[in-house]
Amino acid sequence: MNQPAPNVSKGATVARVTWRQRFDRWREHHRDVAVDSLRRLRATPLPTLMTLLVIAIALALPAGLFVLIKNVQTLSEGWDGNAQVSLYLTAKTSDAQGRALATQLAERVDVKRTAYISRERALEEFKEQSGLGDILQELGENPLPAVIVVYPAHDTLEQAQKLRDDLARKTEVDEAQLDAQWVQRLYALLALGERLVLALSIGLGLAVLLVIVNTIRLGIENRRDEIVIVKLVGATDAYVRRPFLYTGLWYGLGGSLIALLLIQALLLWLDGPVQAVADLYRSTFALAGLGLGTGLLTIVGSVLVGLLGAALAVRQHLRAIEPG
Amino acid sequence: MISLQKVSKRYDNGREALVNLNFELAPGEMVFLTGHSGAGKSTLLKLIMLIERPSAGQMLVCGQNIAHIPRSAIPYHRRQIGMVHQHHHLLFDRTVYDNVALPLLIAGFSPRDTGRRVRAALDKVGLLDKENLNPATLSGGEQQRVGIARAVVNKPQVLIADEPTGNLDPELSAEIMDLFDQFAQVGTTVLIATHDVGLIHRYDHRLLALHNGELIRDGYDREHL
């Protein structure tokens, strides 16, 4: 397995058999080491379980928050459509042209209806609402533009934004503004939440790494005599390292599986109340889980962190253990 | 098989453990290494195993100059040498069989070859019936013999032993010396470090004697020992 290649000068057939056997040995050895490191973890169930739980909780926290944010996102996608796009028309656009545009826009499939507010009407409304009529009177000319209020046909913010961008390109339109502030605020908050989850993931990922480094370090300490002996009878660094790398892998895998179970349990626990609320609002909303992709990502990430932690611990401590 | 030229060892603390050693051991030769406590016997064996590196000089083992081989090559060097330790260095979390099989497992032998070789080695030291026991349940002499079985299971060309009879009664010591003799008969170079003068007198093997790290005697003469 870790032996240098023997001098093979008897042709390719011999070499192939040799390498084949070598590979079989190597595979068997990996299987044995994997099983043995798992057996060692099972031999000390309580400490193993505690380490696994620490890892699982550290993983479940950001992953759980991620699930909650995703759910709020789905919920906000079904907003009740009270967003509207205000089109401020250019001064050159006549009243007739404005009205025509409003009727024309109302025909579009992505528009539910439109309302035209002429410059005069806008002035009236402004006077009423602000009480600044006198000042405007003194200006002589009406400074307010005509406005077309467009109500989007679809419910999502994205589609409303697309509509806004589309309408802004029209020559008659001076400026197009999307009034959906609460949705936009919510989206901003959710984006912030995603950032926080990311930061939390990195922080807790680091914590998981340190937990694994420390656990493996203890494992190395406990097997000090064994390490000395196998080195004396010709074990390579790779051979000595292997069982600890597998231990790290098992911790990563086990921790992430427990984390996924914890999240699933949380979702089950929340599902009843959420359904009750959804029923009250006559909504069809249902809690979504972590999803296959994110679940796999959690497992793979956790296994990698386990391997990395083990590699770090081994690099730091294994060289120091030498016979002598 | 083993050849030392101007080999010295100075430990990090400045202690000169070996000074300018020159000698050669032929294949199949069985040699005693003796000297007072602190003379440098263990240090010499450690140099051969590359547990320690020489500070100066050349060391040829199995045709290879090992004085400066890279760290990564040390495991393969150690697989060519069997070492019997004074303190058994056995693993008590596995059976006698698994202890003896360890060097073969590490070297990547197939399970079938491993089984054959382990049983042959255990048979040689008379412990075939104890293969499934934990070495912790064995007597000191039996543990020592498990260590010997592990040292020879790989059929090494060189066998070195540090006080192999250290805590054994004369009868067991004789048994173990006979075992070493058998290995030498089939071509293994055997180097035994001991300060057991009685043992040395009982056999007429070549004798290397160290005094404060210097080689003061190399031959078959046992006078004034």
Ligand SMILES: Nc1ncnc2c1ncn2[C@@H]1O[C@H](COP(=O)(O)OP(=O)(O)OP(=O)(O)O)[C@@H](O)[C@H]1O
């Ligand atoms: N790791 C070490 N660091 C520093 N000095 C050492 C080390 N190992 C041995 N020495 C010193 O080197 C000298 C030779 O030691 P060594 O163990 O080789 O003697 P020895 O002949 O085997 O003695 P004993 O019969 O007591 O086993 C001693 O003075 C010892 O103190």
Ligand SMILES: [Mg+2]
């Ligand atoms: Mg000694």
